[in-house]
Amino acid sequence: MNDIILQLSGITKTFPGVTALDQVSLDVRAGEVHALVGENGAGKSTLMKVLAGLYKAEQGDIIYQGRTTDVAGPLDARRKGILLIHQELSLAPELSVAENIYLGAWPTNRFGVLKKRELRSKAQAALQALGCAFGPDVRVGTLSVAMQQMVEIARAEAFSASVVIFDEPTASLTDTEKEQLFHTIRSLKARGVGIIYISHKMDEIFQITDRITVLRDGQVQGTLETAQSDVNQVTRMMIGRTLDTYFVKAKADFGAEVLRVEGLSKAGLFNDVSFSVREGEVLGLYGLVGAGRSEAVETVFGVRRADSGQLVWKGGVIAPPTPRQAIDMGMALVPESRKEQGLVLMMGGRENTSLPHLSLFSALSVMNRAKELATFEKYRSALSIKTTGPDQEVSQLSGGNQQKFVLAKWLCAGPKLIILDEPTRGIDVGSKSAIHELIAELAEQGLAVIVISSEMPEVLGVSHRVLAMSEGEIVGSFEGQEMNEENLIDAVSYHRQSAVG
Amino acid sequence: MKFDLKDALRRHGLLLAFGVFLLAVAANADAFLTLGNILDVLRQVSITGMMALGVTFVVLTGRLDLSVGSLLTLLTVIVVDQHNQSGAAAAIVMTLAAGLAVGAFNGFLVGFVGLNALIVTLAMLSFLQGLVLFYSGGSNVNIPNAQETWFAVFGRGDFMGLPVPVILFVVAGIIAGAILRFTTFGRKVYAVGGNQTASVFSGIDSRWAVFWTYVISGLTTGLAAIIMGSRVMGAQNTIGQGYELTVLAGVILGGTSLLGGRGSIFRTMIGIAMLGFIQNGLLLLSFPYYVQWIVTWAVIILAVWIDIGAKRGRIFA
Numbered sequence: 078m079n080d081i082i083l084q085l086s087g088i089t090k091t092f093p094g095v096t097a098l099d100q101v102s103l104d105v106r107a108g109e110v111h112a113l114v115g116e117n118g119a120g121k122s123t124l125m126k127v128l129a130g131l132y133k134a135e136q137g138d139i140i141y142q143g144r145t146t147d148v149a150g151p152l153d154a155r156r157k158g159i160l161l162i163h164q165e166l167s168l169a170p171e172l173s174v175a176e177n178i179y180l181g182a183w184p185t186n187r188f189g190v191l192k193k194r195e196l197r198s199k200a201q202a203a204l205q206a207l208g209c210a211f212g213p214d215v216r217v218g219t220l221s222v223a224m225q226q227m228v229e230i231a232r233a234e235a236f237s238a239s240v241v242i243f244d245e246p247t248a249s250l251t252d253t254e255k256e257q258l259f260h261t262i263r264s265l266k267a268r269g270v271g272i273i274y275i276s277h278k279m280d281e282i283f284q285i286t287d288r289i290t291v292l293r294d295g296q297v298q299g300t301l302e303t304a305q306s307d308v309n310q311v312t313r314m315m316i317g318r319t320l321d322t323y324f325v326k327a328k329a330d331f332g333a334e335v336l337r338v339e340g341l342s343k344a345g346l347f348n349d350v351s352f353s354v355r356e357g358e359v360l361g362l363y364g365l366v367g368a369g370r371s372e373a374v375e376t377v378f379g380v381r382r383a384d385s386g387q388l389v390w391k392g393g394v395i396a397p398p399t400p401r402q403a404i405d406m407g408m409a410l411v412p413e414s415r416k417e418q419g420l421v422l423m424m425g426g427r428e429n430t431s432l433p434h435l436s437l438f439s440a441l442s443v444m445n446r447a448k449e450l451a452t453f454e455k456y457r458s459a460l461s462i463k464t465t466g467p468d469q470e471v472s473q474l475s476g477g478n479q480q481k482f483v484l485a486k487w488l489c490a491g492p493k494l495i496i497l498d499e500p501t502r503g504i505d506v507g508s509k510s511a512i513h514e515l516i517a518e519l520a521e522q523g524l525a526v527i528v529i530s531s532e533m534p535e536v537l538g539v540s541h542r543v544l545a546m547s548e549g550e551i552v553g554s555f556e557g558q559e560m561n562e563e564n565l566i567d568a569v570s571y572h573r574q575s576a577v578g
Numbered sequence: 579m580k581f582d583l584k585d586a587l588r589r590h591g592l593l594l595a596f597g598v599f600l601l602a603v604a605a606n607a608d609a610f611l612t613l614g615n616i617l618d619v620l621r622q623v624s625i626t627g628m629m630a631l632g633v634t635f636v637v638l639t640g641r642l643d644l645s646v647g648s649l650l651t652l653l654t655v656i657v658v659d660q661h662n663q664s665g666a667a668a669a670i671v672m673t674l675a676a677g678l679a680v681g682a683f684n685g686f687l688v689g690f691v692g693l694n695a696l697i698v699t700l701a702m703l704s705f706l707q708g709l710v711l712f713y714s715g716g717s718n719v720n721i722p723n724a725q726e727t728w729f730a731v732f733g734r735g736d737f738m739g740l741p742v743p744v745i746l747f748v749v750a751g752i753i754a755g756a757i758l759r760f761t762t763f764g765r766k767v768y769a770v771g772g773n774q775t776a777s778v779f780s781g782i783d784s785r786w787a788v789f790w791t792y793v794i795s796g797l798t799t800g801l802a803a804i805i806m807g808s809r810v811m812g813a814q815n816t817i818g819q820g821y822e823l824t825v826l827a828g829v830i831l832g833g834t835s836l837l838g839g840r841g842s843i844f845r846t847m848i849g850i851a852m853l854g855f856i857q858n859g860l861l862l863l864s865f866p867y868y869v870q871w872i873v874t875w876a877v878i879i880l881a882v883w884i885d886i887g888a889k890r891g892r893i894f895a
Contacts, residue, residue, distance in 0.1 A: 378779075380778060380779060399781075399783075400778060400779065400780070400781040401781040401782075401783065403781070404780075404781040405781075410779065412779050417773070417775055417776070418775050418776055418779045419776060419779065420773070420776055421768075421769050421772035421773040421776050421777070421839070422772070422773065423772045423773075423839050423840055424768065424769070424772060428765065428768075428769075431765075432765070432769055432776075432777070432780045432782070433780040433781050433782075435762040435765055435766070435782075436762065438762075439761075439762045442761045442762050442763065443760050443761055443762075444760055444761065444762060444764075444765060446760075486780070
């Protein structure tokens with residue numbers, strides 16, 4: 078079977094300041110499992126939201142069953158036969174299986190009364206077709222996650238879907254449940270359903286898919302036949318390299334050790350993580366999303382608790398700190414998510430900057446506004462932040478300027494160690510290189526710096542030493558000549574490959 | 579800059595409607611804009627206003643305190659009864675202490691245990707209503723010889739032509755406003771309400787910040803009970819019933835967001851005063867007194883609708 082059932086052609090979608098999708102084209106054949114892979118922010122979910130009618134593309138067409146189609150929303154998509162199965166299931170736990178299968182499209186008579194018997198028998202048929210062990214009357218909340226997923230898949234039967242999109246379907250499944258899911262996917266496939274399979278997990282992709290399309294920075298990097306490619310090739314395409322930017326690396330002049338992490342572990346997140354960083358050193362932490370990088374540094378900073386392991390701060394073992402204690406010792410964390418973790422969006426730059434150090438900006442608990450303003454002005458000009466004034470809500474600023482305020486709020490208290498988690502994600506090129514220069518400058522002033530990034534050129538460009546992290550473990554440490562793309566990719570993909578089968 | 583009518587209406591629509599209402603009342607009731615009437619209204623709102631000061635702290639963190647109505651009843655019963663038994667000074671101390679204790683308990687459950695604020699304070703509302711009847715045995719209490727006690731000054735006194743309760747309300751408002759605006763604690767309250775996760779990442783212990791807002795709410799309700807007891811010179815077992823909603827209406831009418839992080843004491847004082855003048859105006863226009871409840875409903879819905887609408891960037895879809 079080679080008929081193209083769904084074709085996306087030249088889809089372009091922009092958000093203020095970012096092109097999320099740039100001329101994306103992709104086709105799905107009937108009876109094919111088509112993998113869509115890419116790093117976070119590559120545009121996978123945006124593309125699927127366009128397909129499900131949640132976003133409207135500025136350019137490009139959705140050609141479905143040979144006709145250019147306009148999708149008005151998820152329910153419309155479902156009626157047309159395009160079914161999106163989310164990472165987080167969209168089920169109502171208090172309703173029955175049958176009611177959930179037809180959620181929002183219940184058969185009713187002309188007075189709007191639910192036709193229970195029809196609903197039940199139709200649902201029963203869909204469940205049987207999938208070989209489900211449970212009946213249509215069970216309350217969904219009592220089912221396991223895997224069973225709930227089957228309820229979602231039963232919608233494919235119920236609406237005779239011809240395209241089914243799975244978004245990270247195995248995230249919370251056990252191995253046996255995964256096998257059952259794959260069995261179901263194969264039977265959908267055998268019936269000529271076109272399947273889009275989104276996943277970060279290479280082993281699954283190579284087990285179940287026929288073709289792989291790689292997305293990076295909103296662009297299609299290529300479509301491969303699964304049988305003729307390997308994990309290494311796909312990983313390379315995902316990571317790739319962006320246009321060479323000029324990176325400034327700080328002079329390698331290291332002082333005493335500032336932080337040493339020994340055997341830090343947290344079940345399910347990271348395992349036996351050990352590293353150390355010195356004054357004046359930029360330590361890179363490279364890994365793909367889900368490698369446990371952010372969780373590990375959040376634990377060091379005290380936002381999370383570890384199961385085991387210890388921290389050595391300036392030569393002395395310390396108890397796991399609270400964030401307050403970590404800050405007072407001289408740690409700073411520029412978190413991964415600027416809007417959720419980094420800033421109070423409805424406050425201005427002045428208030429955001431002083432927030433972690435209220436005691437430094439006050440006397441007897443009374444805020445020293447003049448000092449706040451002076452600090453605000455200092456960093457506004459030092460980091461060339463574009464804002465109309467100290468009290469302009471940071472929600473109104475661009476990503477780059479917001480990120481500069483996150484930096485300002487940590488730098489203003491003179492930290493000893495600064496951890497930057499994806500410091501340039503989603504910001505413009507200009508701010509990006511400004512932040513890279515700042516990293517070098519800080520290291521030369523004697524700060525210990527840890528940079529987490531999934532952008533390889535960035536991590537290689539700014540760091541003196543790079544640790545590779547994968548599946549919660551540190552899988553390699555590179556410096557000098559050894560610190561190059563080949564070795565990092567090998568370390569990360571070898572580890573991922575060894576997890577296959 | 580272009581004048582945006584829709585935006586202006588959204589931001590100032592309520593104020594505009596209030597202005598129209600004031601004019602309508604003034605045109606129909608000569609008594610409305612007299613100094614005597616205005617002072618009367620202010621004297622009336624000083625009790626709900628005092629409570630609203632504390633509740634504003636709670637709402638700014640994105641939480642609620644619905645227990646203040648019953649707490650007002652309990653504390654008024656305590657202050658009146660203890661006035662007769664232990665004297666005015668002891669009664670005041672006990673009332674404030676009881677208010678602080680209830681606030682601390684709410685604050686512990688919401689801030690530290692992490693229970694839902696709505697449920698915790700709604701349950702406290704019920705519990706305190708029961709406690710009142712235990713305490714009073716079901717009978718009303720009165721202060722005999724109301725003319726002879728200095729306790730009368732809080733609710734009935736005048737100072738330089740201004741009612742003492744109004745002075746107390748304004749002074750407390752200035753203090754509360756200054757705490758929110760100028761202290762590190764105030765900053766934490768706004769930060770926790772604005773973005774709790776980012777606050778934690780900034781080393782702010784949100785549990786303590788939330789805890790203290792409830793303690794403040796208990797304290798201001800204690801102050802309100804002193805004014806109430808002194809003004810009425812007695813307490814019925816239902817004296818504070820429904821006050822929680824009036825107080826909340828005043829807070830959100832002032833424009834403090836139920837979602838947290840946005841608002842101020844000054845806005846609350848304006849909101850409470852507006853509510854007072856609306857109720858007074860309705861009475862002067864000889865609507866029956868229960869019309870004010872219906873109007874309170876309309877005001878709450880409108881104010882919340884506008885708040886949510888502003889968040890989503892539009893009011894009507």
